[in-house]
Amino acid sequence: MKAAAFRYARATSAAHAQALLAEHGEDARLLAGGQSLLAALNLRLSEPAILIDIGRIGHAAIEARDGRLRLSALATHAAIGRSAAVAEAAPMLAQAVPHIAHPAIRNRGTIGGSLALGDPAAEWPACALALNAEIVLASAARGERRVSAEDFFLGLYSTACAADEMVLAAEFPATAPNERQVCLELARRRGDYALVGVAASAKLEGGRISGLRAAFFGVGATPVLAREASRAAEGATVAEAARAAADALGRDLDPPGDPTTDGATRLRLARVLMRRAVEAMAA
C-alpha cells in the first residue's frame, strides 16, 4: 500500500530536530533509518502529519572511551557490525547484528530507531538491558537526561522517550577481561524477528559463573531480565549454571503464544537458548 500524505522537514542538527519536535508535538514522528516507520506508514498503521528527517544531523559516531562504548543514535546496524571497537568493547552487540533483519535493512536501520521503537522481539533493546546500557535522551524543553535500560522499556512499543524527546545515544560499559558475552536467537529464517532470543553476560572465573544477566526477547511486551536464572546460576560451574539457569527460567518468563508458536514452546526454546548461552561462555 501507499503511505498517506504527510509533510516533510529535514532537521539540520539534533537541536533543530528537538525544536521541530517541540513545535509539532504528537503530530510529528522522527524519521531515522525508516526501516520500521516507513513500513508502518505504507501499511497505514500510522498517519503522522509531519516527518522530521534526522538522517543528516550526524550523530552516527561509534566511540570507545574511558571504559564506555558510546553508540550515537544514527549508527546503523551495519556500521555497528563492522566496528572493531564494538567487537572489542561489547562483543554481544557484534554477535547480535547478523540476526537483525537482512543486509539491505541493516544498511539503513539505526540503533536509536530500534531503541525508541521498543519492539519486544528486537535485539538492541535486549542487549541494552543485558548490559544495563544508559540511553541518552534530549529535548528542547528539558535538555539532556540519561535513563538506564532497566527503566527505559515500559511496555509494548512503549519507552521512557517522551513525545518531545529524541534518543541521542546509547552508552554501554566496556566488557571486563573475565566477562563473557553472548547473543543467540532462534528464528524460522535468517533475519526474521526472533521466536525467542537471549542476550547474556556473566563473569567466568575459575570455571564458575557469577553475575549472570540474561535478557530475553520475543517473550513478552518488553525484553525481560531473567533474575531467577541469574540467582540459580550464581557461583556454579558452567555445566551446573547452564542447567540451573535453564530450570529457573519458568519463574522468570511467561511467554505469550501466537498462532504459530504457543507459550510453552517459547519457554522450552528459551531454556534451550539459556543453556547454550551459558555453555558458550566457556567455549
Place this chain on the structure above:
Amino acid sequence: MSGAVEIALTVNGEAVRRAVDPRLHLVDFLRSELGLTGSHLGCEHGVCGACTVRLDGETVRGCLVLAVQADGAAVETIEGLAADPAWDDLRAAFVARNALQCGYCTPGMLASAAELLAAGGVPTRDAIRDHLSGNYCRCTGYHAIVDAVESVARARAGAPAA
C-alpha cells in the same frame, strides 16, 4: 500534494532534478517519474526485497526509502547495473544456472548478490543463503540462485567450479 520538495540526485550516473511529494518512495519515483521499471514492488513493507536498489553504493529497500531522502545521493538501479561489464559474469551465471523463471525477483536478487560478491572471497552456501535471506523468489526454490552466485564467486577467486 502536501508541499512538494525539490530534490537533485544522480540515477545511474545521470543528474536528475524533480519536485516530489514527500510520501513518494524511491521505487515509485524511479518507476513513475523516470520510467525505470526494472525496480519492482512486491510487498511495500520491507519483506520481499523485490525493490532492492543501490543508494550511495549500498543496497537498500527502495520501498523503505523516500525519494526526498535520496536528495543528493547516487542511486543505481538494475538498468544501470545491467550496463556494467562487471556484472556480465553474474548475469551469465543466472542464465546458465536457470536462476530465474518469471524474473520478478531478479533485479533485487542481482543487487544483493553483487553486494555479497563485492566483499570478495568464496562465501559458503550458507553464507550466500544468509545474505539473500531478504530476497524472496516464488519460482526457483533458491537452489539455482545459490548455484549461480557460488559459481561466480569461485570463478572470480580462480577456484574450481563446484
